[in-house]
Amino acid sequence: MTAINITRRLLAIFFIAGFGPCLHLSAQSDALVDPGKTAQAKSEEEFDKYLEIVTAPDAPQVLEKANAFISQFPKSDLLGAAYQYEEHADQLLNNFDGMLTAGRQALLRNPNEVSTLLTLAPAMASRAGGRSDREELLFQAETDARHALEEVETQRISRKVSPQEWTVQKHQMQAEAHGALGTVALQRGKTQTAVREFKTAIQIVPNPQGIQFLRLGLALASTPSKNEARENFRRAAELGPDPIRRSAAKELRKLSDKPTSQ
């Protein structure tokens, strides 16, 4: 499988999956543990404008409101949150460069924000191929994914979240980070590492998704383990959703022409 092929397939998976599983994090910032550490608006006007971002009904309006807020209140303590909104809006609008810029700005202000790290890392890993800044993006994706894994381990959480709920969330985040690391490895042609990371991502969650088996199948398809690749594509096809099912079927057809080595 050529590097270009891998890149194209990863991109396809990335878009199919809607930029990866949505992470509903219950614990991210110090403010969750200590409300006194919450970023404070300095004026009512500033907070009014911030709430316009929060309540904007769709991604284009979020972008518009966030940009207006950022230019009007460049020294606001709420800037990190505004950039996070912008990042997610760009993500939904498939504006990768905008998402990257906004995400980096958000991380400048809240460097340990796991949700931002885990939004950026898979996106950079999947979209690095064919770009002039490919190596930089892959390096950054790997760095962010590893940073997220470290942060998740030491995270303090809200008492509203039970240890059991947190374990589920934590495993989802870890799976996402391992998925990003696997994608980075695949982009770099390090297939065994990719297989290991994708397998970890699958093992760590109780109910893995179709996309995770599709990615693993894709990595395995580059190795002699064609049967195992087929098994994973079949599993992806079973789990779906439809776009994943179609991709898995396509990969299975491709493999059917190749000799079995396992």
Place this chain on the structure above:
Amino acid sequence: MPSRRTPSGHKADEIQSMSSRFRTSYVHCLFGVPLLWVHLAVAQTTPSSTELQVISPAKQYPEIADLVRANKWTDVVRLTGELHRADPANPTVLYWAGTAHLQLHEPVAAVQAFRSAERLGLDTALLHEGLGLAYYDLNQFVLFEEQMKKAATSDPNDSKPYYYLGFYRWTIRSDPSAALEFFEKAIHLAPNDWKSVYQSGNCLEQLGRLDDARNRYETAISQLEKSGAHFGWPYQGMARLLLDENPQKALELAKKAAQLEPDEPSNHLELADVYQRLGNLQDAIRETQIAASTNPNDSKIHYALFKLYRHTGDPRAQSELDVFKQTKALYDSD
């Protein structure tokens, strides 16, 4: 879901910040939920409905007043929406919309409605209080303080802004001296406000002025017994102060606190302390277990339970120690 921090009363999570022994802060907030379009009503709380029923502009709208009296806040939102569309320049309607959203734990919508009312010229103490409480729910404490100061200026006879400011200084800033000043102002304006009297006692206890604290707790208890309100905190405070001097009296008070507010874990923890002081370890274990079941993510309760198990040779000690370590690692700030 565990309860939340509220200026108008004490809920389960407040055990930490409100009791003398445990003072750590924890609450979630708007900015910790960064994904787009997740549910934004992450309010810590709104005041109890009784506290907002004093707001009177609804007399212009008897249909709103009826719904407010019946605590039908969702219907108030619906009705004020209709009225606002018909009469968009009327700030009173927006004021009630804000109040209803506050009651429904929708602080973002509450802020927006109150601010719209303000822009249309409404400038009353009640508006500023409502807006301040909505900011508080969103952890916007700078704006909260501004609004409470405006409320106090608008109505110099209103004690509530001082109560809220004191509560904030105490629970969020852990500053009993500053909090006490506000509670004293509140008491000056409303001497029978047992919440302020109790809170001032709690601050005094923190400051080591135990005789003054005891005096305040006694006053609050006396006021409560006249009012019949279900508020156990002054009893708990008195039990704590009397633990060494008169444990039997402390037991009576701690039982009363737990009876008045059985869902408040700190009441059971205090009762457990008293039982332990009296050598009744089985009852102490039972009460600590109740506290732990009410607030399972509080490491200090699990530690207390672990110590009791260990003391009595209960084999559950080891597993309780594990739970303590887990909850401490997950929830306690460094």
